[in-house]
Amino acid sequence: MDMWRIPVAGGLLLAGAAIAAPRADVPSQEDLPPETRELLATAPEDTARGALTTVLVDIDPLGAVGPVPWTVHSVPFLNVRSGPTTGSADVGDLAGGSTVFGDYYLVVESDEEWLSHTFAGTERWSSVTGLTRPHPVNVENIATFGNLPYGTEIVNRWWGLPLDYEPSDLVPVPPGYAGGQTSRQLRTEALSQAMAMIDAMRLDGLDMFISSPYRSGPTQKSIYDGNVASSGLNQRFSAPPGHSEHQLGATIDFARPGGGFLNNTDPQHAWLVENGARFGYRQTYTADNTEETGYIEEPWHWRHIGLRETGYDAWAVR
Numbered sequence: 593m594d595m596w597r598i599p600v601a602g603g604l605l606l607a608g609a610a611i612a613a614p615r616a617d618v619p620s621q622e623d624l625p626p627e628t629r630e631l632l633a634t635a636p637e638d639t640a641r642g643a644l645t646t647v648l649v650d651i652d653p654l655g656a657v658g659p660v661p662w663t664v665h666s667v668p669f670l671n672v673r674s675g676p677t678t679g680s681a682d683v684g685d686l687a688g689g690s691t692v693f694g695d696y697y698l699v700v701e702s703d704e705e706w707l708s709h710t711f712a713g714t715e716r717w718s719s720v721t722g723l724t725r726p727h728p729v730n731v732e733n734i735a736t737f738g739n740l741p742y743g744t745e746i747v748n749r750w751w752g753l754p755l756d757y758e759p760s761d762l763v764p765v766p767p768g769y770a771g772g773q774t775s776r777q778l779r780t781e782a783l784s785q786a787m788a789m790i791d792a793m794r795l796d797g798l799d800m801f802i803s804s805p806y807r808s809g810p811t812q813k814s815i816y817d818g819n820v821a822s823s824g825l826n827q828r829f830s831a832p833p834g835h836s837e838h839q840l841g842a843t844i845d846f847a848r849p850g851g852g853f854l855n856n857t858d859p860q861h862a863w864l865v866e867n868g869a870r871f872g873y874r875q876t877y878t879a880d881n882t883e884e885t886g887y888i889e890e891p892w893h894w895r896h897i898g899l900r901e902t903g904y905d906a907w908a909v910r
Contacts, residue, residue, distance in 0.1 A: 645700040646676060651750045652884070656728050661691035662707060665755060665813060665833055666722035676706035676717045678825070684711060686718060696720065696750065703826040721820050724834035727751040742781065742872070742898035745840055749886025752834035755809035759841040762806060771801040771847065778805045779841040781872075782896035786844060789871040793863055800860045803847035803892075807838040831887075837876060843895040844873075853892035861891050872899040 653660075664670045669685035676699050686692055694709030705720045727746040730753050734740060739759045747753060765776040769787055778786065786802060793800065807815075813833035820827055837843040846854045846864070854861045868874060874897055877890040 644676060644702075646706075647698040647700060649696040649698055649705070649750070651696060654727065654729075654746050654751060656751075659693050660725060660728060661693050662720075662723040662725045664688050664690050664692065664722055665724050670718050670722035672711050672716045672718050674716065676704065676708075677702065678719075680717070683716060686711075686722075692718070692723075694718075705825075719825050721816075721825050721832065724752050724755065724832055725750065726754045726834060730754070730757075739779070740840065742842060742896060743900070745837075745842075747835060747837050747840065748884070749831070749835060752832070752836075753809070753839055755813065755834050757839065758808060759806075762841050765802050765805060769802050770805075771803065771849075771851075776802060776805050777841065778802070778844070779896075781898075782842040782844075785871040785873065785896055785899075789864075789868065789873065792867065792871075793860065796863065798860050798863055799849050800846045800854065801849065802844050803853065804838065804845035805843070806841040807836060809833050809839055812836050812839060828888075837893070837895055840895070842897075843876070843893065845890075845892045846894060847892065856889075856891045858891075864894065868894060872896050 664686045665688065667688040669687050671682050672684040672686060674681040674683055676697060692707070692709050694707040697706050697708055698704075699706060706717045707720050707723060708715060708717055710716070729744070729746055730740065730751075733744060734754065734757060739761060740753075740757075745753075759779050761780045762777040763780055763783055764774070765778055765783060766787070767774050769790055770776045790800060790802075810833070812831065816830045816832050819830040823829075838845075846860070848854060848858060848860065854864075864873070864875070873894045875891065876893050876895045877885055877887045879889045882888055
């Protein structure tokens with residue numbers, strides 16, 4: 593599971609762009625969260641109420657050099673509109689699989705994200721729900737190694753993987769570690785270390801199981817498209833295809849016996865915080881890195897980044 597959060601302080605820059613014809617159903621300022629009201633209060637005058645307030649998202653390149661295009665994953669096309677709202681005029685489309693350069697904006701009133709780009713010589717807008725952007729480091733490492741080396745992968749809200757990336761060393765998770773399920777998969781090293789970790793936890797009188805491990809790019813797309821269709825462009829509980837760590841085959845959502853993802857108050861989570869690094873596992877989304885990843889804290893979501901990356905050699909888990 594990947595639950596999103598757009599940080600305001602530190603992670604966003606005011607763009608000072610006002611777009612006409614606001615939606616009729618936008619919330620009043622009193623309905624907005626405190627951080628959004630503060631953002632509106634400090635915005636330049638030309639972005640005040642009466643026009644949509646757009647905020648430019650300042651994306652860390654994380655080693656990418658020069659502009660990197662976004663790829664359209666919508667099939668057969670992605671709508672191009674005159675403004676950053678579904679109520680604006682439809683002025684054309686971008687074909688599925690095509691690429692586009694642009695700037696990534698948050699619309700404060702609707703909490704939707706849009707890409708501003710040039711279309712037929714004019715600034716136009718497309719919803720980022722139909723876009724993905726593989727990081728150049730991921731693309732290069734796939735070409736060089738086939739399977740991405742553990743700990744080198746760059747996957748967050750703004751950078752991702754090619755949709756067709758699938759590790760070649762995926763193996764089934766034994767039912768005894770998967771709550772009785774037989775269809776779950778992980779990469780070989782990630783699975784062996786996860787099993788060793790669960791065995792060690794069981795020796796300490798606790799238990800958990802692998803609930804949600806590998807998901808393919810097409811599977812993530814199906815889940816994401818369904819959530820957007822049912823919950824709107826501003827849904828935050830599902831990552832776009834290519835932008836979920838589950839596609840790595842090295843990431844697990846852990847659950848308690850009897851069901852329910854781990855949370856911060858579970859003794860299993862406290863055990864993982866103390867011992868997960870011994871097995872090369874790290875909690876990806878913490879309360880301290882939401883601006884870096886674009887996702888809220890997820891105590892259940894742990895990724896195998898390798899024993900070397902966590903400071904442990906193989907002997908440490910024998």
